[in-house]
Amino acid sequence: MFEKETDAALVSETEYRLLVAEFDLLWNRATTMQEQSRMESLIKLIDAFENGLRQN
DSSP: OOHHHHHHHHHHHHHHHHHHHHHHHHHOOOOHHHHHHHHHHHHHHHHHHHHHHHOO
């Protein structure tokens, strides 16, 4: 749980929007294994930010 709170604290709203845009670009095309791994990382950061908003 501490890791999610830390991730959320590291992501500003502007960075969050950039993460979502990057994820959307990757989602809409065929991806490599490396890009799929990046998408998994993006989801974790996006979820952490959104969960932080719900808790406040």
